[in-house]
Amino acid sequence: MKTRFSSIVKYKHSRMQEDEAALQKALTRLQNAKRELERSIKELKTLNAPQNGNMQSFLASRTLRDAQFRLIEKNREWVAFEQKQVEAMQMQLKESMIEYEKFKYLEAKEIEKMQKALALAExxxxxxxxxxxxNQKEAI
Structure with a gap:
């Protein structure tokens, strides 16, 4: 049965599905950020300072390590940002689900009311x- 809430329920359901998809994308981005952070930490562990040589090779090694530390810090910030995005998407999805369930409940109550009215009319x-x-039998 179609009620005054049917179109709202349909919209809220599609909105909830969009929020679910957005959350999945945010989770994927978070996993990518974590993977990139792990990769940059592993790469830092592979960098070794030269044990002997000239000053230029020591400075080059130090520059590489500093650059790797900056990359790790950037990746940590990226992970933190994506984590906040995921949390925001989870809250949005939660709100969407509550809205959807609320209007779904109202639609069910409206249908129940309509069915009672139809049963009473019948x-x-x-x-x-x-x-x-x-009266026809008594008239005969």
């Missing part, structure tokens, strides 16, 4: 038919 029609039938 009962009245059957009573009228019974009265007409009874």
């Amino acid at each position: 009962s009245k029609r059957l009573d009228e038919l019974a009265m007409i039938s009874y």
Whole structure:
């Protein structure tokens, strides 16, 4: 049965599905950020300072390590940002689900009310038919 809430329920359901998809994308981005952070930490562990050589090779090694530390810090910030995005998407999804369930409940109540009204109208029609039938039998 179509009620005044049907179109709202349909919209809220599609909105909830969009929020679910957005959350999945945010989770994927978070996993990518974590993977990139792990990769940059592993890469830092592979960098070794030269044990002997000239000053230029020591400075080059130090520059590489500093650059790797900056990359790790950037990746940590990226992970933190994506984590906040995921949390925001989870809250949005939660709100969407609550809204959807609320209107779904209202639609169910409206349908129940309509069914009761139809049952009452049907009962009245059957009573009228019974009265007409009874009056016709007495007239005969």
